[in-house]
Amino acid sequence: MIPSVTIVIPTYNRARSLPQAIESTLGQSHAPTNVMVVDDGSTDDTAQVIARYTGDPRFVGVSLASNVGTAQAKNVGIALSTTDAVTFHDSDDIAHRDKVLRQARVMGNETIGAHPCLNWRIAGREPDTRIQVGAVLAHHELILPDGERVEIRRALSLVDDFFPNLQMAAGVPGDWTHVNSGLFHRSVFERLGGFSDCIEEDREFRNRMIMAGEVLWVIPEVLLTKIESADGLTQQASTDYDSARRQADRKRVWDAVDTWFRTRKVAPVPIDLTGVRVARCTNPALCDAHTLGQLCGHSLEKVA
Numbered sequence: 001m002i003p004s005v006t007i008v009i010p011t012y013n014r015a016r017s018l019p020q021a022i023e024s025t026l027g028q029s030h031a032p033t034n035v036m037v038v039d040d041g042s043t044d045d046t047a048q049v050i051a052r053y054t055g056d057p058r059f060v061g062v063s064l065a066s067n068v069g070t071a072q073a074k075n076v077g078i079a080l081s082t083t084d085a086v087t088f089h090d091s092d093d094i095a096h097r098d099k100v101l102r103q104a105r106v107m108g109n110e111t112i113g114a115h116p117c118l119n120w121r122i123a124g125r126e127p128d129t130r131i132q133v134g135a136v137l138a139h140h141e142l143i144l145p146d147g148e149r150v151e152i153r154r155a156l157s158l159v160d161d162f163f164p165n166l167q168m169a170a171g172v173p174g175d176w177t178h179v180n181s182g183l184f185h186r187s188v189f190e191r192l193g194g195f196s197d198c199i200e201e202d203r204e205f206r207n208r209m210i211m212a213g214e215v216l217w218v219i220p221e222v223l224l225t226k227i228e229s230a231d232g233l234t235q236q237a238s239t240d241y242d243s244a245r246r247q248a249d250r251k252r253v254w255d256a257v258d259t260w261f262r263t264r265k266v267a268p269v270p271i272d273l274t275g276v277r278v279a280r281c282t283n284p285a286l287c288d289a290h291t292l293g294q295l296c297g298h299s300l301e302k303v304a
């Protein structure tokens with residue numbers, strides 16, 4: 001069965017780029033698709049941007065009372081969404097109109113099986129059994145602040161934290177297939193939890209899926225444009241790939257891989273939204289009512 005999808009867009013002070021990201025997602029050709037913007041306590045005009053789209057029945061704007069970081073904003077999206085699958089777009093991403101459709105059709109393909117020519121038992125599966133694809137990724141392109149366009153097509157980089165000896169042809173550091181725009185089956189979050197509260201949250205979640213034996217499918221086509229800005233997390237000196245903060249988070253990620261190689265055990269990361277509060281929700285009907293009520297601390301009528 002082809003899954004219904006929620007596109008979660010976590011955003012913080014990106015009012016200028018957010019409209020094109022929202023319109024890109026609302027223009028997706030996959031009909032059963034909702035769009036959820038999680039405003040992570042922005043102080044710019046993000047609220048006014050969200051207000052423009054409140055008349056669309058597929059759109060929900062969730063405004064958090066304070067800034068909690070990208071990882072927790074994504075966890076809010078997971079917890080509030082009610083669809084079969086979830087994908088995450090940045091607030092400056094522009095998706096090909098068929099991106100979600102292509103991903104959803106792969107995920108809903110009931111004929112995919114574990115071919116006996118591969119060593120499926122190492123992933124905890126038996127040959128000749130049906131496979132539920134856990135995540136569907138796609139190639140994408142990056143528009144860098146200097147105007148350079150880079151296509152990210154190196155699926156082998158998914159295992160860069162496991163086998164760095166296979167990465168020598170990667171070229172530009174960071175040339176890996178991103179998982180933050182992948183489509184995730186809801187059962188993956190039920191088994192593994194959500195995103196770890198760090199700035200390497202995508203990398204950590206990618207590794208956790210691989211270590212747990214989840215099946216990742218990569219569509220070998222560019223289906224998304226990601227626009228890097230000078231004030232983005234990967235460009236700012238305090239959070240870029242060489243920053244002390246990112247190096248510390250990367251060490252945590254690598255330590256988890258070391259533990260897995262020794263024990264072959266994977267610990268889930270339960271979604272803990274203690275202290276996270278929703279200040280406003282524009283379309284409660286698209287959200288899990290119980291979770292929304294918990295995060296609001298009052299009745300749904302007051303946040304509609």
